[in-house]
Amino acid sequence: MTITSYFASLNVLKLLRNMPGGVSQGIIWGIMALGIYITFRLLDVADLTVDGSFTTGGAVTVMLILAGWPAWAALLVAMLAGILAGFVTGMLHTKLGIPAILAGILTQFSLYSVNLHIMGMAANKAVSVDKYHLLLSSRNIPSAILTGAVIALALVSVFYWYFGTEQGSAIRATGNNPAMSRALGINIDNMKVLGLSLSNGIVALSGGLLVQYQGFADINMGRGAIVIGLAAVIIGEVVGNAILGKRLNFYGTLTFTVIGGIVYYLVIVIVLWLKLNSNDLKLFTAIVVALFLAVPYLRSQQKSSFAKLRKKGG
């Protein structure tokens, strides 16, 4: 295929048609990113439980809806399941002294079996919007966008309130300066367990939204969720800073985390539209996340580093 025929084969209308779907999926992953924000930015731990708890949320939601539960009730139970998963990671970390990353990996690993059990030992389960009343579905994208946006905004508001309370402040303090927090009488182990639990509750909730949207749960649907969540958090920060700069407050940061999820999915829509190999998406995502995670370090290196001294010494 020559370059001209490649460009001729790209259809702008098709791109525009796919954009709304990207937005609706992006909102769902943006909600997941809110959960990851708690651990990654507030508690200062990278919690790998989420790859498992995202699927747990999806599996619980599908099974309960299939069992005749209303979708909202299924989502609530899914959230509780996620909270439980985060609680387990928190206990492994604080009570058994296992490093946070490893504790998350262990829980995630075990959740694979747990999720299979939840789904009745099936690798995937369908839940059709024709037979069940779902909160959102890819069949009706405008309504899915609306529902997703309402849930996301509600969560952002609850986060904004909660992390301004005494308890929420104690969680933030724990992530920011554990030695100070202890000296101020904060039980930092409890705060870590609480933060991990809440985070995974939100992640499971978003998993429950995604299965309704796509009409099925899959045992591998959470694979790489942590990376996508980090990408959303980081993109949100960059975009938020570019637009609001110093005026970016906590409410804005949270809102832009959701927007980060949307931007991420729109980029994916574009990548697919460009007919790049979708199997390379994960590589592409990882490179973008690695680059953004490296920015603060590279900036500090610019100010002072041995490499710089070597250059100067020539």
Add this chain to the structure above:
Amino acid sequence: MLKLENISKTFNPGTINEKKALNGLSLHLKPGDFVTVIGGNGAGKSTMLNAVAGVWPVDEGRIILDGHDITALPEYKRAHLIGRVFQDPMMGTAPNMQLEENLALAARRGRPRGLKWGVTNSEREEYHERLKILGLGLEDRMTSKVGLLSGGQRQAVTLLMAVLREPKLLLLDEHTAALDPGTAAKVLELSDQIVQEHNLTTLMITHNMKDAIRHGNRLIMMNEGHIILDIEGEEKKKLTKQQLIDMFAQKGGSIDSDETLLTK
């Protein structure tokens, strides 16, 4: 007020790095005692303060504060009794949180933290007034992230945080050592003022003998994990630097040639 009874602490027991940092140390502070603590590097001064604060459990002995036996309490459960300022200005504050948020965290030291607002408006007014007294212009920066403040400003904030909720005991561990001389003098002056004002029972470690003599009503000297000298009242007031150095040598303190181990 504070009673340390025969406390001992060995770090890394059973390894080649084994270090007996506290060796049967006993100390009794009366309410309102302002004690300065001196001693050579590694004498166990910080370890004594950490033992009182509960950073780790002691191996032996008892710690009694304000009538409570706190020996077996973890750090966060003793916190309601104790205010602390660390040597490292970065350690006492949460850099990514606002100044008023830091103060509000400290105002709730040792209290249950529920779903009430983290900072209330009436608190903001109070903090504004108390920051004004510091005379550093911080009352106009209450919503700034603390990480943007200088080391001296952060140390002054930590000091205010330590006493915002009046502690039974104030622990100061070389809290001016990392500051430039001018700022150090200011923060030390401030500490003195606050201790006097609230008549706080205080333990203050310093590596500066002049400061140790000038401040407080009582002075203790440590060596090899216990107290080798304890002077108070009139005797302390008349103390000179040279006398201290002589006494230190007399007591078998491992002072090398001059006062370099005690002062900087």
